[in-house]
Amino acid sequence: MVVFEKPHGLTDVPLHYCPGCTHGIIHRLVAEAMDELGIEGRTVGVASVGCSVMSYDYFNCDMVQAAHGRAPAVATGLKRALPDNIVFTYQGDGDLAAIGTAETVHSAARGENITIIFVNNAIYGMTGGQMAPTSLPGQVTQTSPYGRDVKTAGYPVRVCELLSSLDGPAYLERVSVDSPKAVKNAKRAILKAFRNQVEGKGFSLVEVLSTCPTNWGMTPVEALEWCRENMVPYYPLGVYKDKYADEEAAK
Amino acid sequence: MSEKVLMKGNEAIAEAAIRSGCRFYLGYPITPQTEVAAYMAKRMPKIGGTFLQAESELSAINMVYGVASAGKRCMTSSSSPGISLKCEGLSYLAACDLPSVIVNVQRGGPGLGGIQPSQSDYFQATKGSGHGDFRMIVLAPSSVQEMADLTSLAFDLADKHRMPAMILADGTIGQMMEPVELAEDMHATQYEKPWACTGTKLERGHNIINSLILKPEILERLNIERYEKYKIVESEEVRYEEYMMDDAEICIVAFGIASRVAKSAIMEARKQGVKVGLIRPITLWPFPAEPIRAAADKVKAFISVELSMGQLIYDVRLASECKKPVHLCSRVGGMITSPDYVLKKILEVNEMGGAV
Ligand SMILES: Cc1ncc(C[n+]2csc(CCOP(=O)(O)OP(=O)(O)O)c2C)c(N)n1
Ligand code: SF4
Numbered sequence: 001m002v003v004f005e006k007p008h009g010l011t012d013v014p015l016h017y018c019p020g021c022t023h024g025i026i027h028r029l030v031a032e033a034m035d036e037l038g039i040e041g042r043t044v045g046v047a048s049v050g051c052s053v054m055s056y057d058y059f060n061c062d063m064v065q066a067a068h069g070r071a072p073a074v075a076t077g078l079k080r081a082l083p084d085n086i087v088f089t090y091q092g093d094g095d096l097a098a099i100g101t102a103e104t105v106h107s108a109a110r111g112e113n114i115t116i117i118f119v120n121n122a123i124y125g126m127t128g129g130q131m132a133p134t135s136l137p138g139q140v141t142q143t144s145p146y147g148r149d150v151k152t153a154g155y156p157v158r159v160c161e162l163l164s165s166l167d168g169p170a171y172l173e174r175v176s177v178d179s180p181k182a183v184k185n186a187k188r189a190i191l192k193a194f195r196n197q198v199e200g201k202g203f204s205l206v207e208v209l210s211t212c213p214t215n216w217g218m219t220p221v222e223a224l225e226w227c228r229e230n231m232v233p234y235y236p237l238g239v240y241k242d243k244y245a246d247e248e249a250a251k
Numbered sequence: 252m253s254e255k256v257l258m259k260g261n262e263a264i265a266e267a268a269i270r271s272g273c274r275f276y277l278g279y280p281i282t283p284q285t286e287v288a289a290y291m292a293k294r295m296p297k298i299g300g301t302f303l304q305a306e307s308e309l310s311a312i313n314m315v316y317g318v319a320s321a322g323k324r325c326m327t328s329s330s331s332p333g334i335s336l337k338c339e340g341l342s343y344l345a346a347c348d349l350p351s352v353i354v355n356v357q358r359g360g361p362g363l364g365g366i367q368p369s370q371s372d373y374f375q376a377t378k379g380s381g382h383g384d385f386r387m388i389v390l391a392p393s394s395v396q397e398m399a400d401l402t403s404l405a406f407d408l409a410d411k412h413r414m415p416a417m418i419l420a421d422g423t424i425g426q427m428m429e430p431v432e433l434a435e436d437m438h439a440t441q442y443e444k445p446w447a448c449t450g451t452k453l454e455r456g457h458n459i460i461n462s463l464i465l466k467p468e469i470l471e472r473l474n475i476e477r478y479e480k481y482k483i484v485e486s487e488e489v490r491y492e493e494y495m496m497d498d499a500e501i502c503i504v505a506f507g508i509a510s511r512v513a514k515s516a517i518m519e520a521r522k523q524g525v526k527v528g529l530i531r532p533i534t535l536w537p538f539p540a541e542p543i544r545a546a547a548d549k550v551k552a553f554i555s556v557e558l559s560m561g562q563l564i565y566d567v568r569l570a571s572e573c574k575k576p577v578h579l580c581s582r583v584g585g586m587i588t589s590p591d592y593v594l595k596k597i598l599e600v601n602e603m604g605g606a607v
Contacts, residue, residue: 042452062451063448063458064460067313074314077315080317081321102309106305106306
């Protein structure tokens, strides 16, 4: 009996992520969702600019690489052109909540029937650890060497809360992957975000609190603890919007 | 079957795009091209197409990138300041070899500039529409009929050579009304697109559309291969018109609205006994260098007539190998050269003979 195997949704290309980086876990959850819904053959993924840029090599479905921040616009074009396909983006916080804020907000406002996997690691990983729109107050990064001073650098952006004021999105949830229990919960949310699209329910975004041990300057275990102790209180987990919750509960 | 109708230039672009099989239009309002968007907003929903008003030109061009990645014909249009925003996307479209059609109905710049016609995006369109080494096919219509015909051609060339193609028009031709003849179906050739991302159906390996190439030796090779393709485009796709060049002693080079004004000036100059002709590039890239090179052996001087501070003139100098003087006749900022203004320049150059 096979107890554990690589999901079909992932290719055999070895992931390049740093040891202990949770990007790998999130990739797996996306691939499992494709497997479980049987949608890999009709899915087109959009890779963004950030550490996950090479996810075009890792996901087994067709993949399009987008310019920094533009993934939701590219996904909009793809979904409009291929309404029967499943289109998702996989984006970091710099990509989604800084340079791509307009694309994020407006694809949500239009209620595009796409799925967004938003990986919030409170830092710019790929470029070597600069302050992100989601870096916490006081957080030390390469470009906030004395800690993020909200008087000059402003406050972090809470994406789920921000988008929840819009009528467009169908589903917004923030999850974490800092423990096996959290991963199970994240899996449920990601699966739901894809199922929503299959069922034509519209814009679904799952924000996943993620770690960057390398640029946080921590061991993988310390990073998981830092996420739990510092990020989760600032970015409360939970469902921020679920248009069809009542309908689904009634079923 | 063809019909003859009276249309604005911008509307002719939109209708020709639809008849060329374009079912996706993504845009953002800006004068003087908004009629393209308005026309598409009306027509697309009636024919099962998609009209989408994006939140910015950046977003619009990236939606184009998405549709093009799915292998479907798509178009966006804008005017000068909006095209600057699209440049990021143009670089990515070229880097990923994605067929797409971009319309620039130019207005005066730089900055926010004005809303009157201009040709001052010539450099941007033909030399620098984004970072990196790449080219776009650039077509320059000079009548409403050509707005339609060249739009259709742009779709075909983009598909044929797998690259973005731009219609470089200006506010005058965009706004002017002229009779146009439109074929029912302008979708000349259907191209197979096995590279498109439409889902693997679990029947093939995954397609990847991507421009991140971290190994310099591979990135160099891809650039060189793309330029091999550009060589083919340069040898196969040059289009231009020669007007009264047989006996010409002065050769005007002008495109778009400037070429029409030049033609009126040429008629007048010839009445006064000055032998002047016109070479009108229809493709700005690939540039019709050969006829200009040939003309350089016959004429005594060139005049570049343009609505910019001297942009086209560089290509005329290069093509003529500086064998003969090249003079500039231009108005800018939304001002248009009148036939008299061009005539004055012709007479002046005629007086000078071959002197600079
Ligand atoms: C237009 C543009 N600006 C800047 C960059 C450089 N850049 C590459 S990745 C990145 C940050 C990505 O951070 P994030 O989205 O948080 O993803 P992570 O790497 O943390 O997973 C930046 C700024 C770029 N590639 N393109
Ligand atoms: S830099 Fe950070 S986010 Fe990027 S792979 Fe390494 S640990 Fe992960």
